Amino acid sequence: MKANVVTSRYVLPAVLQNVYQRPSLRLYTSPATQASSSSVQAKPLSEIPGLSSLPIIGPLHHFLPVVYRAEDPNPLRPGFESMVNYKTKDNMTVADGVFGLTILQGAQWRQFRTKVNPALLKPKLVKLYAPALEGIAKDMVERLTKLSYDYLENNFDVEMTKFSLESIGLVGLGSRLGALGDDMTDDHPARKLMKCAKDILQLSFKLEVGLSPWRYISTPTYRKLMRTVDTQWEVSKVFIGEARKQITERGHDIPEEEKSIIEKLLAIDEKVAISMANEMLLAGIDTVAFATTNLLYRLGTNPKAQDKLREEILSGDNNRRYLRACLKEALRLNPVVSANLRHTAKDHYVAGYHIPKGVDVVAPNEYLSKLEKYYPQPTEFIPERWLVEKTHPLYYGNAHPMVTLPFGFGVRSCIGRRIAELEIELLVATLVKDYLIRWEGPPLKIVTRIMNKMEKPYNFRFDRIN
Structure with missing residues (x-):
């Protein structure tokens, strides 16, 4: 069966689509859609919408992952x-x-x-x-x-x-x-x-x-x-x-x-x-x-957030909720890996389509995390979205929980997350406690291979505060 491929400006998805010589798929469904265990009238993989929706990104703006929720107890992640x-x-x-x-x-x-x-x-x-x-x-x-x-x-x-x-x-x-x-x-x-x-x-x-x-x-x-x-x-x-x-x-x-x-x-x-x-x-x-x-x-490019973080650190608050919110927000905007990948170990029936065993399912979380429909002001660095009340428009919980996954998902999530954080x-x-961090130069450029990588130069400046 021919794979339905969505072109991307990133190198990583192309690798995932081609290198393993087996069918690949980016699979998403709307929050209201449920995965079905029935094969009645299910359409084949080849009929899943492709590039006709939008140039480059295909139908991605309409869908969210569900296969991850129904994955095998021993999930397969090729690589x-x-x-x-x-x-x-x-x-x-x-x-x-x-x-x-x-x-x-x-x-x-x-x-x-x-x-x-x-x-x-x-x-x-x-x-x-x-x-x-x-x-x-x-x-x-x-x-x-x-x-x-x-x-x-x-x-x-x-x-x-x-x-x-x-x-x-x-x-x-x-x-x-x-x-x-x-x-x-x-x-x-x-x-x-x-x-x-x-x-x-x-x-x-x-x-x-x-x-x-x-x-x-x-x-x-x-x-x-x-x-x-x-x-x-x-x-x-x-x-x-x-x-x-x-x-x-x-x-x-x-x-x-x-x-x-x-x-x-x-x-x-x-x-x-x-x-x-x-x-x-x-x-x-x-x-x-x-x-x-x-x-x-x-x-360095958001001095107000840096000042707020410094206040928290100098206050002696060991919970450091704002520091953790800053890290979450930075990883939402630029995760280490731009997508999560699974290899289906069984058949799935999702949104009326049959996803057979042996298909690579790619969730482009970095792309999804920058969509307005999930995060207001999606390209802005706003750590507060991880701290505000549920009734606040910025509240991160308004986004589908599968949109932002910087440490992966489920049992195959990053085993070293606690130590890394x-x-x-x-x-x-x-x-931050003793130095003012500044960035003096054009925006930092990031390219994707297996992992995201920053391009030189690094225009940091560190000024001692006292």
Whole structure:
């Protein structure tokens, strides 16, 4: 069956439509429409409205996702096919059959997720890691405000990557990595991990766009990806081994709620710990760096919101509701990933159409989140929409709950959300407390590959307040 394709100005949807060589679909329905389990008079996939509605976007402005609500208990989310190929068909040996959440599917994914959930989803994790992560935030602010603006214009993304690596390294590998120092040579472990995370995303994107000869023969790009994956595993293994040594040398057990993520993962299996550490490095470095930069940009271009946030921080209010609202609003406008994707594991009957098993369903949440019908003044940065009463016209709850999903949906939502939010909030709070953030230049440009990416220059200015 021929897929019904909607053209997009973004690169990501094109990848999702073509690379996996199976039918793709952007599926939405109005809030009043319910998914039906009946196949009576259901129209086929090929008859779902396409480009005739509007140029470029097709019928997207009329629809909302429902298949996600009725998804399988083990939802399928395609992606990183080249890494799947390496770790399965090409017998990646270092992992010894232990694969992470990024590439696992179905029952295997659920089994692994069930193993690691207790280590990463406890609310008390925030309390456990906050002091150490706040220390990293303070070190980062001190470093950031000493660097020249000429340097930051072209390297702000590099500095944010160092910050996110240092933070996620503490959580996933059990120690500070030294990423914020000035002595990071090319063979420094932190430098290697930064390069691995970046190269894995870039190489995967390159391999999975367009022709895919690597599926049949080993190409140079494919072999480079394999070497990069192996390097990341080996470097992580060294840190995990050091963490295990420190735990052993401690000589006594501690209460479960005081155990670190790495200690809990090591209690399961060392390879599970290494695999999960690599997952956190792959998913947590560029994502946190992007989200942090995004929020700083929004504050730098919205001085009233920044002043209000500073008042909250200086008041000592530990709830920091306005800070969290600012982060939600920044991610509504520019999420790390512009769309969410599922691969249907069963047939669905939606709005009178039959959506068969084996179709990629794409929800372009970034696009939907900027529609007037869901959010008044949709392109404006208004954190208050996340705080006002339900009767207020700006109230975020007036939008369909599936419109804005920066951390995904359901059981396949981001497992590291609590830690990621904590890292971002601590850095922004530390910076805003003592510095005025300004943006001096044209609007920041963002392009989409697998993830959203900002284009240089970065026109930030940081002025000490007192």
